Amino acid sequence: MKRNLYPPIEPFAASHLSVGAGHEIYLEQSGNRYGIPVVFVHGGPGGGTSPLQRRFFDPSKYHIILFDQRGCGKSRPHASLENNTSWDLVADMEAIRLHLNIDQWIVFGGSWGSTLALLYAEKYPEKILNLVLRGIFLLRQKELDWFYGPGSGSIFPEAWDEFLAPLSEEERKMPIQSYYDILTGDDLERQLEAAQAWSVWESSTVTLVQDRFQIEQARDPYFALPFARIEAHYFVHKGWLEEDNQILRDTYKLKNIPTTIVQGRYDAICPPVSAYELKKAMPWAKLKIVDVAGHSAFEPDILHELIKSMDQIAQETDCS
Structure with missing residues (x-):
């Protein structure tokens, strides 16, 4: 039977955590406060969290932790680029773990969330119970060139024309x-x-079949401004990585960490070649390429695979 989201739940705790340099991170907890800790790492960067994201996890088994990264969602200040780098976000995740007095946790992230999950895990491998990753993005130049160039643009030419419309001929270079x-x-x-x-x-470009409602929602200035500003900020600066291939270079640090990778075959944002290369660098990882799916975590078959994986981890994990 195809798995679907768990029923809606409300947080049992929600607050802002000061992480320094004027930033306050929105942090919420739901599910079983004594359960298996799992932190949801949202995409973007700059995407923010939503109540739907609590529902990937069995609330009777999991201590579900969501947070909005710097500058987006309910975090403050809104749309701020100051002191907002990949390494600030890695430090924020560790600050959240320490604040919640968690020894080890599962890190669950997709798209940019897979990038940040991997960067965090490579810095703090001893703090990871499992990695569950979706829509792999390794923050390499060839991936940026694909999505902001003729790759995705050749699949969605009409949307690509709209993307280029605000730019002059010179700016489009x-x-x-x-x-x-x-x-x-x-x-x-x-x-x-x-x-x-x-x-x-x-x-x-996020779903296999375009969702007109989602496209219109993206015009909301409260969402669009931080999302676009933060993404452009991160991508211009190449995520502040030491080198283009840093994430793959450092996967050896993750050797003892059980890892699940779920990837849409027709993902136009993060093509499956990156997931395949990550699997080759992490031969112990499980890779599931979903044949009829694009990028979104809410594609029905991707959703099924993610929830099935989390249910299996819950069965195998001793949280006593």
């Missing part, structure tokens, strides 16, 4: 840099136009 310049500039009207175009582009 380096779209990520050009968008970053606009999104951090002083022209607030053009900034909003760019943020909406950037966010709509991603929403137009």
